[in-house]
Amino acid sequence: MVLGNYKQVIAARSTDAEILRGSQDGGIVTQLFAYALDAGIIDGAIVAGPSDEPFKPEPMVATTREELLASRGTRYSISPNMSLIKEVTRSYGLDKVGVVGTPCQIQALRKGQLYPVGLRDVPDKIALAIGIFCMENFPYQSIIQLVEDHGATALENVSKLDIGKGKFWIYTERGATVQIPLKVTHKYEQPGCHVCLDYVSNLADISTGSVGTPDGWSTVFVRSANGDDIWAKAIAAGAFETKPIDSVKPGIELVTKLATEKITKNQQYIEDRKTKFTVGKELRNPYI
Amino acid sequence: MGILESLKALLFGKHDVGGEKQDVKPEPARKTDAVKEAGKPADVIVEKKASIIKEPKEEKPVADKITVGHVHMSGCTGCLVSFADNYEGLLTILDKYADLVYCLTLADVRHIPEMDVALVEGSVCIQDHIAVEEIIETRKNAKIVVALGACACYGNITRFARGGQQNQPQHESYLPIGDLIDVDVYIPGCAPTPQQIRNVCVMAYLLLKGNDEQKALAGAYLTPLMNLAKAGTEACGCDVMYNVINQGLCMGCGSCAAACPVRAITMVYGKPQVERDLCIKCGACYAQCPRSFFSFDVVNQYEGIIDAIDAALQP
Structure with missing residues (x-):
């Protein structure tokens, strides 16, 4: 169950050259939202937009293809994409909201739909939740630490950051590549990530990530009835090129392996919080 | 069912609804129009009037319903308004699942009767002996006491009261009901959202009247809200610092910032920054946080639960 419930898993990439040009892998999230926007499935989507500082994402409500x-x-x-989940239905006036998030953010979204303590009139307006694969995340200051200190590279010169093949990759505008082993990056991870028990956004309508498929492609899990419906329409509209997942390398086994690793490690950490930090006390466990 | 009828009349402006039991002769043309409009409970009633036989309208068997009361302490009635903001959903709840046996504004009942569920809004002024008697009476007469909204749960804005207001300047000490009686379930938030109240209502009904499977689900759903009730009567934006960030659990999703009704929380470099002077101590941020409580048993079934609640609220 490390991969959650899903109706199908496939390898896919966008058929739109413009989207692929700036996308991380297969351009799945951008293409799906662009299609859903066109088709009237969503009025707009909460995405991680650009900000004043390089590689610092800022939650943004995108209502156009350009955005x-x-x-x-x-x-x-x-x-913090969830920080806009109420505002998007208020000052932005959206009735059909798309949202992309990490597994924890999708968990927050679903909890928010079932326990809308402070999210008045929000639960019924979520039209499409796309989750991404996530091993861990870094605070922005950690990115600075990694790129500028360990990588000896100015962040404004960086063209792309990537994690893969056991390394943190920094690509610069002038073509240089810096790699940092992940064992160096681990201590800069966001602490809250270490209690996370979800790698592939089990609660999203559709979740996607690069792991499992070749460069330029993405692995896509279609999960909910709603996700299934939208995915089928997007395929029918020719938004994606797909391949069966068992026809590509490294395939679903790698996703399963990494998911198992993450969940096992973090379950151990949650156990350790009960005993290894304390005498006669426990650190708080959020899961009941 | 006087309450239900008058509510329907109020909300849909069909003032003749109450009179249906006396004499009915609807114009046929109007009848078909109303049926075509579809979906509105008031229209359903109009349709039933078409039956020429003059007999009392058959209600759903009352035996299956739970009895619910709304007890008004020192609050602004916003929680009750929020409950009413379920619109047709409220009518369905009153139609199928619950009889409103006590409610200051809607039910003509003076003393707190016995009931299954008491929804208590507002904090208790301990200088007001009637309020104190009523909250004690509520605990005695209700099987389940629900603190509806932040004032009842945590004191909320009434935490800042210090007396001096006309015409009862001596009324200065307002306590969340949990400081005076045992409380079973908290619904935090200022105001608690219509959807949260609705979900608790449906789940409370399933817990009391459902089959074993439904009882298990409802129990799992309500457990975190019961745990909040056990956890105490203090809430603050500080909770997301004390219980989440300080505990190494925050992952910066921003739920707290979205939930805050007074925009006291902004996300700065991926973590909540609480403007503590703005905080009204409603507890929404912490309760909304996915790292305050999270039950895989419940949330993994989100699709089924959302569908079930939607289905339950169909008129």
């Missing part, structure tokens, strides 16, 4: 394009790509830092 979606501006937020392509992964930033590896925290974008």
